[in-house]
Amino acid sequence: MPRIQIQLPTQFTFATEIALYVGHINYGGHLDNALLLSLVSEARARFFQSMAYTELDVEGRGIIVADAAVQYRSEAFYGEVMVVRMTAADFTEKGCDLLWCMTDKASQREVARGKTGIVFFDYTSRKVASVPAGFRARAAG
DSSP, X not given: OOOOOOOOOSOOSEEEEEEOOGXXXXXXXXXXXXXXXXXXXXHHHHHHHTTTOBTTBBTTBEEEEEEEEEEEOSOOOTTOEEEEEEEEESOOSSEEEEEEEXXXXXXXXXXXXXXXXXXXXXXXXXXXXXXXXXXXXXXXX
């Protein structure tokens, strides 16, 4: 089976730093693969916050994660500070992909890269909704 290959953009519209705590580390002494997605979720929340949105209120619509793909590149360890860069791309009528890259701040070593597919959702009507125009304009840079 072929491995996932994720092509990153040359520019990202957002970056945040997240320190690795002991709770992020597994029995192998490095960042747990499942907790990497938790760190990406935190970065995603900060991405929306940077535009004065929340994941439940992007111009009156929420988001739902539709899919996720991860390509692990190297280990990460307790005490390291990860820089997570993120940008929106590949917009459709109802959603987009959030492309991201995680690197160690000190060494610039790439730890992981990925994409999270999101769709917009109207929680009042319980239906998928269109991408808010303001978000589309701001998120893609």
